[in-house]
Amino acid sequence: MVTTAIERAVRRVIDDMHANLGQEITIDDMARTAMFSKFHFTRVFREVTGTSPGRFLSALRLQEAKRLLLETDYSVADISSQVGYSSVGTFSSRFKACVGVSPSMFRAMGGFTPEVGREEPPASAGSPPRATLRGRVQLPEDRSPGYCFVGLFPTPVPQGRPVCCAVLKGPGAFELPDAPAGTWYVLVHSVPYGQEHTPTGGGRADVVSVGRYGPVTVHADTLLMPADIVLRPLDALDPPVLTALLDMRTTALEAVAG
Incomplete structure:
Protein backbone atom coordinates (compact mmCIF):
# COMPACT_ATOMS: atom_id res chain seq x y z
CA MET A 1 0.00 0.00 0.00
CA MET A 109 5.75 15.53 -39.30
CA GLY A 110 4.70 17.83 -36.47
CA GLY A 111 4.75 15.06 -33.89
CA PHE A 112 2.61 12.65 -35.88
CA THR A 113 3.36 9.43 -37.70
CA PRO A 114 1.60 8.47 -40.96
CA GLU A 115 1.04 4.83 -39.99
CA VAL A 116 0.68 2.56 -37.02
CA GLY A 117 3.51 0.04 -36.80
CA ARG A 118 3.95 -3.04 -34.62
CA GLU A 119 6.95 -4.55 -32.92
CA GLU A 120 6.96 -8.19 -33.98
CA PRO A 121 8.48 -10.55 -31.39
CA PRO A 122 11.20 -12.81 -32.85
CA ALA A 123 9.67 -15.76 -34.68
CA SER A 124 10.78 -19.26 -33.77
CA ALA A 125 10.13 -22.71 -35.13
CA GLY A 126 6.93 -24.11 -33.76
CA SER A 127 5.71 -20.74 -32.42
CA PRO A 128 2.24 -21.22 -30.90
CA PRO A 129 -0.84 -19.65 -32.48
CA ARG A 130 -1.68 -16.18 -31.25
CA ALA A 131 -4.54 -15.25 -28.95
CA THR A 132 -7.22 -12.55 -28.92
CA LEU A 133 -7.43 -10.09 -26.05
CA ARG A 134 -10.74 -8.29 -25.67
CA GLY A 135 -11.87 -5.62 -23.28
CA ARG A 136 -13.57 -2.29 -22.77
CA VAL A 137 -12.27 1.24 -22.20
CA GLN A 138 -14.40 3.35 -19.90
CA LEU A 139 -14.18 7.11 -19.43
CA PRO A 140 -15.57 8.83 -16.30
CA GLU A 141 -18.44 11.22 -16.98
CA ASP A 142 -16.36 14.24 -16.00
CA ARG A 143 -13.77 13.55 -18.71
CA SER A 144 -14.16 14.67 -22.34
CA PRO A 145 -14.22 11.80 -24.88
CA GLY A 146 -11.79 11.41 -27.77
CA TYR A 147 -9.90 8.84 -29.81
CA CYS A 148 -8.42 6.08 -27.66
CA PHE A 149 -5.14 4.34 -28.48
CA VAL A 150 -4.94 0.81 -27.04
CA GLY A 151 -1.54 -0.88 -27.21
CA LEU A 152 0.04 -4.06 -25.89
CA PHE A 153 3.52 -3.28 -24.53
CA PRO A 154 6.24 -5.31 -22.77
CA THR A 155 6.57 -2.76 -19.92
CA PRO A 156 4.25 -0.28 -18.14
CA VAL A 157 5.95 2.58 -20.02
CA PRO A 158 4.19 3.48 -23.31
CA GLN A 159 7.26 3.68 -25.51
CA GLY A 160 8.42 2.05 -28.71
CA ARG A 161 6.16 0.06 -30.99
CA PRO A 162 3.41 -2.04 -29.42
CA VAL A 163 3.14 -5.72 -30.31
CA CYS A 164 -0.60 -5.19 -30.94
CA CYS A 165 -2.64 -2.02 -31.12
CA ALA A 166 -5.98 -0.51 -31.97
CA VAL A 167 -7.33 3.03 -32.25
CA LEU A 168 -10.91 3.48 -31.09
CA LYS A 169 -13.15 6.31 -32.21
CA GLY A 170 -14.07 6.74 -28.56
CA PRO A 171 -14.35 4.79 -25.29
CA GLY A 172 -15.89 1.35 -25.68
CA ALA A 173 -15.08 -2.23 -26.61
CA PHE A 174 -11.74 -3.14 -28.15
CA GLU A 175 -10.15 -6.28 -29.58
CA LEU A 176 -6.49 -7.14 -30.04
CA PRO A 177 -6.76 -10.22 -32.27
CA ASP A 178 -3.12 -11.13 -32.78
CA ALA A 179 -1.53 -11.06 -29.32
CA PRO A 180 1.65 -13.18 -29.18
CA ALA A 181 2.51 -15.43 -26.26
CA GLY A 182 4.24 -13.57 -23.46
CA THR A 183 3.62 -11.19 -20.59
CA TRP A 184 2.31 -7.77 -21.57
CA TYR A 185 0.66 -4.56 -20.35
CA VAL A 186 -2.40 -3.03 -22.00
CA LEU A 187 -1.82 0.74 -22.06
CA VAL A 188 -4.48 3.24 -23.12
CA HIS A 189 -4.10 6.93 -23.92
CA SER A 190 -6.83 9.38 -24.91
CA VAL A 191 -7.25 13.11 -25.49
CA PRO A 192 -10.49 14.96 -26.35
CA TYR A 193 -11.51 15.37 -29.98
CA GLY A 194 -9.76 18.33 -31.58
CA GLN A 195 -6.90 18.32 -29.04
CA GLU A 196 -4.74 15.57 -30.52
CA HIS A 197 -1.70 17.88 -30.47
CA THR A 198 -1.76 18.02 -26.66
CA PRO A 199 1.63 17.13 -25.12
CA THR A 200 1.50 13.78 -23.37
CA GLY A 201 3.86 14.40 -20.47
CA GLY A 202 2.87 14.26 -16.81
CA GLY A 203 0.86 17.11 -15.37
CA ARG A 204 -1.71 17.36 -18.18
CA ALA A 205 -4.52 16.07 -15.99
CA ASP A 206 -6.83 18.69 -17.49
CA VAL A 207 -6.71 17.02 -20.91
CA VAL A 208 -4.90 13.68 -21.16
CA SER A 209 -6.51 10.46 -19.87
CA VAL A 210 -4.63 7.19 -19.38
CA GLY A 211 -5.32 3.64 -18.23
CA ARG A 212 -3.42 0.42 -17.66
CA TYR A 213 -4.20 -3.27 -17.35
CA GLY A 214 -1.73 -5.98 -16.50
CA PRO A 215 0.58 -7.65 -16.43
CA VAL A 216 -1.36 -10.19 -18.45
CA THR A 217 0.22 -13.44 -19.60
CA VAL A 218 -0.91 -14.63 -23.02
CA HIS A 219 -1.00 -18.36 -23.79
CA ALA A 220 -2.36 -19.67 -27.07
CA ASP A 221 -4.34 -22.37 -25.28
CA THR A 222 -5.84 -20.12 -22.58
CA LEU A 223 -9.01 -18.03 -22.80
CA LEU A 224 -8.06 -14.52 -21.67
CA MET A 225 -10.28 -12.65 -19.23
CA PRO A 226 -11.72 -9.38 -20.59
CA ALA A 227 -9.56 -6.35 -19.81
CA ASP A 228 -11.80 -3.65 -18.35
CA ILE A 229 -9.88 -0.37 -18.19
CA VAL A 230 -11.20 2.80 -16.55
CA LEU A 231 -9.34 5.89 -17.74
CA ARG A 232 -8.18 8.55 -15.30
CA PRO A 233 -6.41 11.90 -15.53
CA LEU A 234 -2.71 11.74 -16.38
CA ASP A 235 -0.66 12.40 -13.25
CA ALA A 236 2.92 13.59 -12.73
CA LEU A 237 3.62 10.13 -11.30
CA ASP A 238 2.76 8.52 -14.66
CA PRO A 239 5.64 7.92 -17.09
CA PRO A 240 5.09 10.21 -20.09
CA VAL A 241 3.65 8.76 -23.28
CA LEU A 242 6.60 8.59 -25.67
CA THR A 243 5.21 6.62 -28.60
CA ALA A 244 4.45 8.94 -31.51
CA LEU A 245 1.56 6.64 -32.39
CA LEU A 246 -0.35 8.14 -29.48
CA ASP A 247 -0.34 11.57 -31.10
CA MET A 248 -3.46 10.54 -32.98
CA ARG A 249 -5.22 11.87 -36.05
CA THR A 250 -7.58 10.43 -38.65
CA THR A 251 -4.80 8.95 -40.79
CA ALA A 252 -3.63 6.88 -37.84
CA LEU A 253 -7.15 5.57 -37.40
CA GLU A 254 -7.31 4.61 -41.06
CA ALA A 255 -3.90 2.91 -40.84
CA VAL A 256 -5.04 0.70 -37.98
CA ALA A 257 -8.36 -0.08 -39.65
CA GLY A 258 -6.55 -1.11 -42.80
Missing part, protein backbone atom coordinates in the same frame (compact mmCIF):
# COMPACT_ATOMS: atom_id res chain seq x y z
CA VAL A 2 1.51 3.33 -1.06
CA THR A 3 1.38 5.91 1.73
CA THR A 4 0.98 9.64 1.24
CA ALA A 5 4.49 10.22 2.66
CA ILE A 6 6.05 7.83 0.14
CA GLU A 7 4.13 9.43 -2.73
CA ARG A 8 5.28 12.89 -1.64
CA ALA A 9 8.88 11.66 -1.60
CA VAL A 10 8.57 10.23 -5.11
CA ARG A 11 7.00 13.47 -6.34
CA ARG A 12 9.97 15.40 -4.89
CA VAL A 13 12.32 13.22 -6.90
CA ILE A 14 10.29 13.64 -10.10
CA ASP A 15 10.23 17.42 -9.60
CA ASP A 16 14.01 17.31 -9.22
CA MET A 17 14.27 15.25 -12.42
CA HIS A 18 12.26 17.89 -14.31
CA ALA A 19 14.48 20.67 -12.96
CA ASN A 20 17.73 18.92 -13.91
CA LEU A 21 17.05 17.02 -17.13
CA GLY A 22 20.35 18.14 -18.65
CA GLN A 23 22.43 17.12 -15.64
CA GLU A 24 23.70 13.75 -14.51
CA ILE A 25 21.36 12.39 -11.82
CA THR A 26 22.36 9.20 -10.06
CA ILE A 27 20.25 6.80 -8.01
CA ASP A 28 22.19 8.02 -4.96
CA ASP A 29 21.13 11.61 -5.76
CA MET A 30 17.50 10.55 -6.09
CA ALA A 31 17.57 8.55 -2.87
CA ARG A 32 18.98 11.56 -0.99
CA THR A 33 16.21 13.77 -2.38
CA ALA A 34 13.62 11.23 -1.27
CA MET A 35 15.44 10.80 2.08
CA PHE A 36 15.39 7.02 1.74
CA SER A 37 18.07 4.37 1.48
CA LYS A 38 18.96 3.56 -2.14
CA PHE A 39 17.42 0.10 -1.96
CA HIS A 40 14.20 1.30 -0.33
CA PHE A 41 13.90 4.24 -2.73
CA THR A 42 14.27 2.08 -5.84
CA ARG A 43 11.61 -0.32 -4.59
CA VAL A 44 9.03 2.31 -3.61
CA PHE A 45 9.63 4.35 -6.78
CA ARG A 46 8.77 1.33 -8.90
CA GLU A 47 5.75 0.64 -6.69
CA VAL A 48 4.42 4.19 -7.15
CA THR A 49 5.20 4.76 -10.85
CA GLY A 50 5.28 1.24 -12.29
CA THR A 51 8.85 1.58 -13.53
CA SER A 52 12.41 2.14 -12.34
CA PRO A 53 13.85 5.59 -11.54
CA GLY A 54 16.29 5.31 -14.44
CA ARG A 55 13.60 4.44 -16.99
CA PHE A 56 11.37 7.23 -15.68
CA LEU A 57 14.17 9.80 -15.99
CA SER A 58 14.96 8.61 -19.51
CA ALA A 59 11.29 8.95 -20.46
CA LEU A 60 11.16 12.51 -19.07
CA ARG A 61 14.25 13.47 -21.07
CA LEU A 62 12.79 12.14 -24.31
CA GLN A 63 9.43 13.80 -23.60
CA GLU A 64 11.22 17.14 -23.19
CA ALA A 65 13.11 16.45 -26.43
CA LYS A 66 9.77 15.93 -28.18
CA ARG A 67 8.57 19.29 -26.87
CA LEU A 68 11.74 21.09 -27.93
CA LEU A 69 11.61 19.56 -31.41
CA LEU A 70 8.08 20.86 -31.93
CA GLU A 71 8.26 24.22 -30.12
CA THR A 72 11.79 25.49 -30.85
CA ASP A 73 14.28 25.81 -33.70
CA TYR A 74 17.14 24.22 -31.74
CA SER A 75 19.17 21.69 -33.68
CA VAL A 76 18.94 18.00 -32.82
CA ALA A 77 22.48 18.25 -31.41
CA ASP A 78 21.53 21.15 -29.14
CA ILE A 79 18.42 19.34 -27.94
CA SER A 80 20.30 16.14 -27.20
CA SER A 81 22.69 18.11 -25.00
CA GLN A 82 19.88 19.98 -23.25
CA VAL A 83 18.22 16.72 -22.20
CA GLY A 84 21.38 15.12 -20.85
CA TYR A 85 22.92 13.18 -23.77
CA SER A 86 26.63 13.56 -24.53
CA SER A 87 26.31 11.75 -27.87
CA VAL A 88 23.91 12.85 -30.62
CA GLY A 89 24.03 9.35 -32.09
CA THR A 90 23.00 7.74 -28.81
CA PHE A 91 20.22 10.29 -28.37
CA SER A 92 18.88 9.77 -31.90
CA SER A 93 18.95 5.98 -31.56
CA ARG A 94 17.20 6.08 -28.21
CA PHE A 95 14.63 8.59 -29.47
CA LYS A 96 13.74 6.46 -32.49
CA ALA A 97 13.51 3.29 -30.40
CA CYS A 98 11.14 4.89 -27.88
CA VAL A 99 9.13 7.32 -30.02
CA GLY A 100 9.00 5.30 -33.22
CA VAL A 101 10.56 7.82 -35.60
CA SER A 102 13.84 9.76 -35.72
CA PRO A 103 14.04 13.24 -34.11
CA SER A 104 14.21 14.96 -37.51
CA MET A 105 11.24 12.99 -38.84
CA PHE A 106 9.25 13.69 -35.67
CA ARG A 107 9.85 17.42 -36.18
CA ALA A 108 9.08 17.29 -39.91
